[in-house]
Amino acid sequence: MNTADTRAVLTIALLAAFADGRKHEREREQIRRIAEGLAQDAAVDLPSLVQDVLLKRVDVASAAAALGSAEARQLAYEMAVGVCDADGTQSDAERAFLADLARRLGLDDGEAGAYAAQAETLASADVAGEVVETAPADTVARPARPAVDEAELDRAILNAAILNGALELLPESLSTLAIIPLQMKLVHRVGLAYGYPLDSGHVKDFLATAGVGLTSQYLEQAGRKLLGGLLGRVGGGLLGGLGKQAVSSGLSFATTWALGQVAKRYYAGGRTFSTEMLRSTYTELLQQARGLQSQYAPQIQQQARTLDVQKVMAMVRGGR
Numbered sequence: 001m002n003t004a005d006t007r008a009v010l011t012i013a014l015l016a017a018f019a020d021g022r023k024h025e026r027e028r029e030q031i032r033r034i035a036e037g038l039a040q041d042a043a044v045d046l047p048s049l050v051q052d053v054l055l056k057r058v059d060v061a062s063a064a065a066a067l068g069s070a071e072a073r074q075l076a077y078e079m080a081v082g083v084c085d086a087d088g089t090q091s092d093a094e095r096a097f098l099a100d101l102a103r104r105l106g107l108d109d110g111e112a113g114a115y116a117a118q119a120e121t122l123a124s125a126d127v128a129g130e131v132v133e134t135a136p137a138d139t140v141a142r143p144a145r146p147a148v149d150e151a152e153l154d155r156a157i158l159n160a161a162i163l164n165g166a167l168e169l170l171p172e173s174l175s176t177l178a179i180i181p182l183q184m185k186l187v188h189r190v191g192l193a194y195g196y197p198l199d200s201g202h203v204k205d206f207l208a209t210a211g212v213g214l215t216s217q218y219l220e221q222a223g224r225k226l227l228g229g230l231l232g233r234v235g236g237g238l239l240g241g242l243g244k245q246a247v248s249s250g251l252s253f254a255t256t257w258a259l260g261q262v263a264k265r266y267y268a269g270g271r272t273f274s275t276e277m278l279r280s281t282y283t284e285l286l287q288q289a290r291g292l293q294s295q296y297a298p299q300i301q302q303q304a305r306t307l308d309v310q311k312v313m314a315m316v317r318g319g320r
Contacts, residue, residue: 157260
């Protein structure tokens with residue numbers, strides 16, 4: 001895609017991020033931070049684009065009209081769906097936004113609906129493996145602390161980080177959307193190991209308290225792929241271009257490993273961390289994970305060669 005297409009796709013993704021009108025200032029700040037970080041490697045002026053969206057100087061109609069190819073229009077829709085589904089639910093406003101977007105992009109109803117259904121399957125997969133309604137996040141009672149094989153748990157965290165690092169290299173947009181539910185399943189596994197049978201609501205609360213925004217994380221992951229020319233390129237160049245950048249930056253590897261390790265400390269300690277302590281521990285572990293990432297780059301690349309979208313869908317649903 002050319003720069004104009006890239007700018008239009010990112011505009012639509014940002015419009016989708018604020019479509020429900022419920023994003024509070026903390027998440028707006030996360031999105032601004034992401035824009036500033038991505039802008040270092042982009043021809044698009046992302047910080048000003050965020051301001052254009054927030055101040056309503058751009059809209060869906062103008063962004064859709066700027067897209068010059070069928071592939072760019074499809075990619076814009078897929079990214080918008082991913083943004084709306086990143087937190088696992090769609091509001092009425094988001095559904096209306098996506099329906100209007102598909103119409104303005106001139107997409108086939110059947111194809112758009114099929115993609116949206118696949119994305120919904122990923123987004124609504126319960127952390128325990130079945131697709132269910134998310135339960136409210138009330139208090140989880142903890143039984144007597146079970147015996148925990150911490151070495152095995154560390155291996156599970158590392159394997160999950162390598163898997164999500166591999167997903168970062170795949171060009172399909174669905175693979176990007178799968179990273180968040182797989183992170184949630186990891187936190188669920190860690191909590192369960194220490195006697196906390198968490199549901200999706202509890203896991204989302206944990207991520208939010210640690211400072212991980214679901215929508216902003218998806219935007220950052222998909223934005224890196226898009227700006228590197230990898231997103232949407234099915235066939236050829238899997239580990240070239242942005243693939244190399246993704247391996248060096250290791251966003252998904254690092255966030256997954258850090259989340260697993262901070263969850264391990266949090267639940268092993270009886271959930272006694274304050275919000276400030278939880279966030280500072282996550283930030284510290286994230287820096288440690290970035291240092292580890294290059295060590296596991298060969299395993300990440302190897303796993304990327306064996307993954308496809310159907311295998312990813314099965315993993316999120318609980319199969320292997």
